[in-house]
Amino acid sequence: MERSGVLIEQMDGNVKNSVLGVVSYLRSFKASVFAFVICNTPGAFTRELGKWGIDTIVEIRPEDSRDKMNPQLISRMIVQAMHQTGVNHLFGITGAEGRDLLPRIASLLDGSLVMDCTRVDPDEYTAATSNFSGKTEAVIEFSGEFHVFGMRPNYYKPVKADITPRVIEFIPEMEDNTGIRYQGVVESARSGVDLTEADVIISGGRGLKNGENFSLLFECAKELNAAVGASRVAVDEGWVPYTMQVGQTGVKVNPKVYIACGISGSVQHFAGMKTSGIIIAINEDENAPIFKNCDYYVVGDLFEIVEHLTEKLKRMK
Amino acid sequence: MKIYVCVKHVPDSAATITVTGENTIDERVTFIINPYDEHALTEARRIRDDFEGSEVIAVCLGKESARECLRSAMAMGADRSILIKSEMRHDAIETAGAIKAAIDEDGGADLIFTGREAIDSNGMQTMFRLGALYGCPVMTNVVETDISQNRARVVSEGDKGARLAYELELPCVLAAGKGLNKPRYPTMPDIIKSKKKEIKTAYIENLNIAPSQASMKLVKLIPYTENRHPENIIGDTEGTVEKIIDVLKNRAKVI
Secondary structure, X not given: OOEEEEEOOEEOOEEOHHHHHHHHHHHOOOOEEEEEEEOOOOOOOHHHHHOEOOOEEEEEOOXXXXXXXXXXXXXXXXXXXXXXXXOOEEEEEOOHHHHHXXXXXXXXXXXXXXXXXXXXXXOOOEEEEEEOOOOEEEEEEEEOOXXXXXXXXXXXXXXXXXXXXXXXXXXXXXXXXOOEEEEEEEEOOOOOOOOOXXXXXXXXXXXXXXXXOXXXXXXXXXXXXXXXXXXXXXXXXXXXXXXXXXXXXXXXXXXXXXXXXXXXXXXXHHHHHOOOOEEEEXXXXXXXXXXXXXXXEEEOOHHHHHHHHHHHHHHHO | OEEEEEOOXXXXXXXOOOEOOOOOEOOOOOEEEOHHXXXXXXXXXXXXXXXXXXXXXXXXXXXXXXXXXXXXXXXXXXXXXXXXEOOOXXXXXXXXXXXXXXXXXXXXXXXXXXXXXXXXOOOOOHHHHHHHHHOOOEEEEEEEEEEOOXXXXXXXXXXXXXXEEEEEEOOEEEEEOHHHOOOOOOOHHHHXXXXXXXXXXXXXXXXXXXXXXXEEXXXXXXXXXXXXXXXXXXXXXXXXXXXXXXXXXXXXXXX
């Protein structure tokens, strides 16, 4: 794996932190890291990506900027750029964008693909991911000429490494026969911190009792620069949108700290957050299963504790 | 309109998973239809009702026991189904190849639905492998559909709940996300009627499956062990909050 490609994803104008974590992971293999970025402004990423040890930036410049909105065309551009630069291994993250692009890219390459990886061993041709709601780790042996990996977001932390990247400009050849037409944004992204990117998550479950009470978590989240999540119960009750659901059929998260408020801790919920760094659980019920599977737990009134925590954090500023 | 829905027979997410060999589990647990596939079935049924003469066909690659899954799919609204029988485990590339071959043999599709992922192996790619084999458009995490004779208008959900609209030519592959609909669970009459519906059996070794140079093989399953040592924070609200802040600040270093 001399040359490894990374699919650069952005959010709110910055390169996603979890992508930089993947770059640092690749550097641990002594790989020469190629960053693939769709970008019409030459040099736009050079300074930022240079801080994290990218050797080569491949700036892909579509002639028609509308092509950037078609995921199948983006995938084709990446594939062409990989061929052009001799990169056979591509890494990305398993977030919404990666879930859309990485499988398209792997399919175009007729290459292998393992998503939600926590480890890749390029010498053994194996990658580790999770199966059965996170109840087992699965080791997958991959074969073929091209290999694509979606890493678990936030699993590896970015480590600074200053180098001056080489910049290659690449103009893809595009012909839109994908059968896909982008029609526009129906609803824009929520503001605030993204669950998959968050260092801290504060989540609410049945114990929140209603949707209005979630404002308590949002206020606390603001002080912690945290994202707000929810258990399936809170979503099924209609208290919060399902896009906030953490768990088996929701978002899988990897924060440094996960604060579970009024969440009993079902197997399905654990499937989405069990790899969190530190789990703090607050629940009235001393028999809540989550207490057996966390780092710190408080038997008590979550409303009182969260409100007080928010106040105290405000005063600390 | 011929609508195929790919379904997978998976262990219930609440089931206890016991690893029995290098890469096998004890399958004497409750199996269900993959939850995302229920959204796909519900949507397919709704679309069928909008187009006269349409048909919904559930397709499943699996063991003999996966018939159960197809029965449930037919109780949820599929008109008939195809079991692609295999005792082996197949990666997403082979699975897509087998499904494509079975659909081709059955006459071809106008619309193919899948779930956005399966909750057992979480490969997240079969829909794209299928699309590549057909050379047709694919959209994942679909949360809204509006189908007409030759095109599908869909909304796909991206990062932080962003909803983007696309128009796809038919045939196409749509992977259902959780926000697509509320699954329509069968009533007693649905279940009784489903028993009379046809399950056609195809055998994987007889299908004409496109070869691929790539593969992904599950070689080892390792039970996940929990090694946290829960510490009870005791005290009044003030003391509790102080301890939480101490953890956030000094141990996790996030504030």
